[in-house]
Amino acid sequence: MSSEATVERVLRLLSLLQRRPVWTAGELAEECGITDRSVRRDIERLRTLGYPVQATAGVGGGYRLGAGRELPPLLLDDDEATATAVSLRMAAGGTVAGIGDAALRALAKIDQVMPPRLRGKVQALHDATETLAGTGEVDVDMLTTLAQACREQVQVRFEYRSHDGPALQRRAEPLRMVAAGPRWYLMAYDLQRADWRTFRLDRMRSVETTTFRFRQRDHPDPGEYVHSSVTASPYQYVARVRLHAPAEEVLRRVPPQVARIEADDAEGWSLFIAGAHDLEWLALYLASLNVEVEIVEPEELRDVVARLANSLSSMASGAPNAAPD
Incomplete structure (x- = not known):
């Protein structure tokens, strides 16, 4: 075999090792179309070049690309x-x-x-890309730790503070990180609650990886799951509002972290679905969209809108505020 073919084969082997955490010799041989013996020789060539390829025995063992003292050249497509x-x-x-x-x-x-x-x-x-002012910063060490845990499929533990509670110790199987507007979120399987959860990175502290590996569970789409979580589930109220405008138009104006937008097929309009603790803020936001609105739920939002409308009408006329009928 020519030296050029050998180099190409070794680069192919390196690309495979970078793709997932662990490969058996048989799997690498099959992917590269070579023998197990050739795999072992090529592994030694990679080690000579500075790539820390580790070998583990037993069930679940195989070859993996570990961390070395220095960063070797990376192979990127x-x-x-x-x-x-x-x-x-x-x-x-x-x-x-x-x-x-x-x-x-x-x-x-x-x-x-x-x-x-x-x-x-x-x-x-x-x-073609803009980064809006006010985008929240994420600690690089936390981001790196979580990204590595997602890739290596190892459990993580951390302190987490909810919006209205104390910081608690959590243990989870991380799946994916999602950036939504000004915040970053981790989608993970919460081992205490035995269900999928969304965690805001800015509320996480003391993030550590453990030595416990896990097999990835069946899961919903991370982007859709986080989107649904941050626009509804953590909040006291969940509002459903019909907007007299096409969903495509509304999607261009409403950031994904504010609301979930769905097409209302009956009339070609759209549904605005969002969670909120402060219904007054939500009412003012809806007013800023400058489209006709029908409140589906909750009833409390109607009361807030009526109170704000009365207050704004009084301000415009210069008359004292009066309570709505």
């Missing part, structure tokens, strides 16, 4: 390189606490060796 560069541009903009300067240095290194076709794609994505 086109999509991964583009995603990395775009993410670094966002991080350099200050959305992740304490990472801005490092992100700029890493971005410069990637940009230097990136093929022109990818550099243009990254620039186009950057030009």
Whole structure:
């Protein structure tokens, strides 16, 4: 076999090891179309190049790419390189606490060796993207710890403070992190409550990985689950409001962390579904959309709207406030 073919095979092996936590020798041999003996030789070549490939015996054992003393060269395909560069541009903009300067240095290194076709794609994505002022910062160590736990499928423990309660110890199987507007969320299987839960990263403290591995459970779509959770379930009230405007138009105006928007097929209008502790804020937000509104529920929202309408009418006329009928 030529040296060029050997290099290509070793790079293929490295790409597989980076794709998932553990591979058996048989699985790697089948993927690469080689023998188990060739797999062992190529593993040794990767170790010589500085890649810390670890081998574990027993049930569930195999080869895995571990952490070394220094970072070896990374092998990225086109999509991964583009995603990395775009993410670094966002991080350099200050959305992740304490990472801005490092992100700029890493971005410069990637940009230097990136093929022109990818550099243009990254620039186009950057030009078409805005980071809104006021976006919450996320601690980089927490983000890294949780990302690693999701990838390695290991349990995490942490302190979590709900919106109206004390900080409690939690233990969970992390699945995915989701950024929604100004906040980041973790979707995880809560072992105490034996169900899927959404955790806000800014309410998490002392996040640690454990040595307990888990097999991924059947789960709902992370994006849809988090969206539903942050717009409804944690709140005292859940409002359903019919807007006399198409869902496509409303989606352009209402951020996903504010409400879930569904098409109302009967009339071609849309349903605005949102949770709130403060119905007055919700009423004012709905008024700011400047579309005709029908309140489906709750009844308390109607009372709040009537009170605000009376107050605003009195302000406009200069008359003293009067209680609504």
